[in-house]
Amino acid sequence: MQIHRRVLLAAAFAAILSTIVLSGCGGGGSDGSNSTAPASAAPASSPAAASASQPAPPAPPPDDTVAQSTTPNVQPIRVSKLVTNTRNMLMTSVTVCVPGTDDCQTIDDIQVDTGSQGLRILASALAPLALPAVTNGGGSNAAQCTVFGSGYTWGAVRTADIKLAGHVARATSIQAIADPAVPAAAADCTKSGLPMLTADRLRSNGILGVGPFSADCGGACASAALPRWYYACASGNCTASTLPVAQQVTNPVARFPADNNGVLIELPAVPDGGASAVAGTMTFGIGSQSNNLLGDATVLKGSALSGFVSTNFDGSTFSTSFIDSGSNGLFFPSKDLKTCGFWYCPPSPTSLTATLRSASGVTRDVSFAVSTSTMLFASGNNAFSNLAGPVGNYFDWGLPFFYGRRVFTAFEGRVTPAGKGPYYAF
Structure with a gap:
């Protein structure tokens, strides 16, 4: 019986250390911006103070006002028997499309993971879908190493429209695992554990990371070329590279137009001896419906x-x-x-x-x-x-x-x- 830990532990610790000298990238990453902007200096000629007869400006909305939505937001999830006989694997199906088109396919057996960010799918499961490649500033194809508790994935960064329930995360970067368009994994990536580059090793066709951050690295990877994150691949070689936050592999739920502030997972209780299968739901948004x-x-x-x-x-x-x-x-x-x-x-x-x-x-x-x-x-x-x-x-x-x-x-x-x-x- 295989052990299976999906959380990005090694990456999280490296990211926290990087925040000492770089902007955010802790366990998932921020957009690299400061949450509190500094007060701006007053202009040389300030406008006169408003008189008592003028209406006061409207107060900013409180931090707990959530935009409401009517979009279908419930995604079926399940635990059942797998070919690999790995137990307790929470799965769903994801529809992936060439951006802006109806050229789509639905891929089953994608693991739902609140311990990581972003969609990662085996390139073999995506074929023959032709998703556009993401390139770095120098025009080289971008690749990514992702370190999990149970091993690493390696593959090209590509762009897709991702459909879940009634929502679409448009033009979202994903990782195409074992994509032949990029060279073999960089040496520092291969030292991160066992390779998870096939369905047998991955125990699934991919991973849907819906953890607590948007980008999987964030500002740190946009500011510096960090090992075991993003790479630029050219002439058969891949070297660590920066990648803008907007192009990094991203939690697709965070890119929905609504119901985009979190997820709710509901599974029934199971008896002490276990259950052969369990069906549940992943509901998008918190307080939005x-x-x-x-x-x-x-x-x-x-x-x-x-x-x-x-x-x-x-x-x-x-x-x-x-x-x-x-x-x-x-x-x-x-x-x-x-x-x-x-x-x-x-x-x-x-x-x-x-x-x-x-x-x-x-x-x-x-x-x-x-x-x-x-x-x-x-x-x-x-x-x-x-x-x-x-x-x-x-x-x-x-x-x-x-x-x-x-x-x-x-x-x-x-x-x-x-x-x-x-x-x-x-």
Whole structure:
């Protein structure tokens, strides 16, 4: 049984470090602009102050006023049996089109990932769709290395219209994985883990990253040529390169004309022994329609740089903590739970508790269970709420966390009824 962690951990840490000398790119990235503009100097000849009889200028709208939408915004999602027999993989179907045309195809088995940003699809699954290539400032084809917890993807950056529910993200940059139009992966990329360049290795036809940021890197990659991000490919060689934010691989939901401030994932609860299949929904927007209201959900603001919250568990605090539909288990360190390979396998089901804490100090207690992995896999089921495994010094609330919950991911800088993202709410 394969372990599958989709979150961009290595990339997130590199991005946070880069913010010491560069503009944003934390865990996903910002648009490179400052969130607070400096006050401008008064002109040499200032206009006279308004008299008492003049009407006051209208007050700016509050940060919680969300534009309303009537566009169909519900995308079906599912967990079911895969050819690779990988469990707990949340999938959907995505329609990809040549920009501005009706030349489209719908691609199934795309993993839904709240731990990364942008659409990445195997070039073999896109064929024969001819998507235009993105080029850098020098006119060379742009390629990208993307580092995940379970390996890396490599491929060309191309432009597509992306259709999800009733929305279209027009002229959006995507990664075409293993695209023959660019040379083999750069050497520094290949040192980032196992290659995920085929459907077997990827366990899917692609990844739909709907994490808490818009661009997958942001201002840092626009300012400097960072390793294991973007590359310029010419004459059979690829070298690290800058790429403007507008051309970077982008969270397609953030490019919708409406319902573009976050996503809501809803999955039913599953029995302790698992379920053979589960069907749910991914609803676009937060507070923009009657079907995506926060209600009484607890809002946990994330770090502005990384989107991370913190988790207190078993006497330790993990400041790197995230809610990630792209990981097929709960992953955290434990000195007490027995392991069987990549997974925990306590002799009997074990009930645990942890406390999530937001960047602003809001807390929420979470109860969860860990069962014997070998028994779960032997059941033949594909959806488990109690599958967990060990990792280093972080806490990954993977897909098991989503079962039986309404889980919101709010995007950086986008207005919601609870203020601007990034945040999680459930």
